[in-house]
Amino acid sequence: MAKYCTQCGTQIEESGKFCVECGTPVEQSAAVGQSVLSGKRERVLGSNKSKSNVSLFIAVIIVPLALGILIFFENLPALSNPIIDEQPLVAESVTYPPVPRQMKTIETRVRENKIILPLDVVLQKKFVAFEFNNNGRVIPLLAYVSGEGKVITAISMCEPCNSTRFHIKGEQLVCNSCGTTWELNSLDGLSGACQGYPPDAIPSIVVGNEIQIEIAPVINWKPRV
Amino acid sequence: MALIEIENIEKHYGKNGTNVKAVSGISTEITFGEFIAVLGHSGSGKSTLLTMIGGLNHPTRGNIRVDDLDIYALNPEQRADFRKEYIGFVFQAFYLIPYLTVLENVLIPFAISDLSAAKRNSRAMQILEKVGMADKADRLPDELSGGEQERVAIARALVNEPPIILADEPTGNLDSVTSAGIMQLFADLHREGQTIIMVTHNQENLKYASRTISMKDGRIDQLN
Numbered sequence: 001m002a003k004y005c006t007q008c009g010t011q012i013e014e015s016g017k018f019c020v021e022c023g024t025p026v027e028q029s030a031a032v033g034q035s036v037l038s039g040k041r042e043r044v045l046g047s048n049k050s051k052s053n054v055s056l057f058i059a060v061i062i063v064p065l066a067l068g069i070l071i072f073f074e075n076l077p078a079l080s081n082p083i084i085d086e087q088p089l090v091a092e093s094v095t096y097p098p099v100p101r102q103m104k105t106i107e108t109r110v111r112e113n114k115i116i117l118p119l120d121v122v123l124q125k126k127f128v129a130f131e132f133n134n135n136g137r138v139i140p141l142l143a144y145v146s147g148e149g150k151v152i153t154a155i156s157m158c159e160p161c162n163s164t165r166f167h168i169k170g171e172q173l174v175c176n177s178c179g180t181t182w183e184l185n186s187l188d189g190l191s192g193a194c195q196g197y198p199p200d201a202i203p204s205i206v207v208g209n210e211i212q213i214e215i216a217p218v219i220n221w222k223p224r225v
Numbered sequence: 226m227a228l229i230e231i232e233n234i235e236k237h238y239g240k241n242g243t244n245v246k247a248v249s250g251i252s253t254e255i256t257f258g259e260f261i262a263v264l265g266h267s268g269s270g271k272s273t274l275l276t277m278i279g280g281l282n283h284p285t286r287g288n289i290r291v292d293d294l295d296i297y298a299l300n301p302e303q304r305a306d307f308r309k310e311y312i313g314f315v316f317q318a319f320y321l322i323p324y325l326t327v328l329e330n331v332l333i334p335f336a337i338s339d340l341s342a343a344k345r346n347s348r349a350m351q352i353l354e355k356v357g358m359a360d361k362a363d364r365l366p367d368e369l370s371g372g373e374q375e376r377v378a379i380a381r382a383l384v385n386e387p388p389i390i391l392a393d394e395p396t397g398n399l400d401s402v403t404s405a406g407i408m409q410l411f412a413d414l415h416r417e418g419q420t421i422i423m424v425t426h427n428q429e430n431l432k433y434a435s436r437t438i439s440m441k442d443g444r445i446d447q448l449n
Contacts, residue, residue, distance in 0.1 A: 006258035007416075009436035032418045033228060033257030036388050037292050040310040044294060044303050 154199035234287030265440035313382030372403035
């Protein structure tokens with residue numbers, strides 16, 4: 001590629017040191033150029049650094065922040081009761097009339113560390129009360145078929161008022177003592193003083209004509225207040 | 226050593242089946258300290274060439290190396306830094322910001338600089354001195370003549386001390402007397418070692434440049 005004098009534009013031979021027209025030294029401009037350009041190339045190529053700074057920022061600030069937010073929300077009280085979510089369906093949807101349906105006490109038996117309820121009886125009576133006697137400590141329990149057809153088993157206790165009796169009225173579960181109401185399907189509080197203390201759900205499964213409740217969570221159950 | 230190496234670059238514009246070759250196959254080298262005039266009629270591809278050298282316009286084919294940097298192989302952030310470090314632009318339409326004073330307009334390139342405010346101001350005033358506008362530093366662009374506005378635009382291009390000034394028809398909006406003053410300013414800068422590439426279609430301006438690249442239909446017509 002041809003070289004030209006930087007001052008007068010005369011073409012200079014590849015090996016030329018001076019312009020033959022105006023005498024401008026070839027090396028001079030190159031030397032000035034080197035000093036003006038010094039550091040610039042490194043600063044341009046260093047722009048990669050700013051990119052990695054961004055990833056560093058993401059790594060140091062954003063990721064822990066996102067994790068923090070996630071953990072915060074994970075630890076919030078569950079919006080739905082996970083035990084009720086897992087309960088088995090035993091019937092088509094059930095509609096309760098707006099008149100109180102009281103609990104019917106039934107007999108249960110215990111086999112292989114399980115409390116066994118007859119499913120057909122529960123289906124027929126819809127809302128039953130029973131007890132588990134743990135070496136003298138009597139724990140009240142209840143079972144009912146919810147509006148969406150799930151069998152729900154729970155400790156039959158509203159701790160603030162010490163009541164063990166409830167009734168179903170329409171789509172609500174009602175404490176016989178304080179009148180607090182909960183939604184029948186979810187046990188979410190609706191009205192009254194003890195909304196935070198619905199019957200504490202205990203998991204159960206259905207095998208053939210048996211509703212089976214492991215006794216461990218019943219024995220380990222402690223009043224919430 | 227060449228400051229700018231242009232290697233067989235082409236630029237095609239067009240869509241919907243039309244294809245215009247604005248620049249087709251230009252190769253040249255520009256040495257540090259040269260004052261190049263790029264001469265050509267409207268549509269000859271000279272402005273396209275200028276914007277490609279300035280890192281603003283990706284060539285369809287070919288490479289441009291500046292200070293051994295292949296500027297279109299850089300990532301966009303690096304190319305932005307390349308423009309900041311290497312290039313000062315001067316446009317025909319000045320592009321001064323109307324509600325900022327002369328000094329504030331010249332300070333704009335420092336918006337992305339690490340210099341202290343005091344250093345920025347003294348550097349900007351020094352450049353305004355050089356272009357003969359120091360006494361009007363607190364004026365608004367409206368209050369200046371066209372030639373004065375162009376001097377401010379040149380000061381703005383110079384304030385970051387870029388090794389390369391790219392000027393697109395810098396005297397296109399000026400009368401001949403004012404043009405001569407601006408061209409003399411470019412000539413002074415060139416004598417101090419500034420590399421300048423200036424697009425013009427005014428034959429009068431050629432005498433200030435050290436070399437002319439003449440363009441026609443996207444190609445280099447002749448080298449003087």
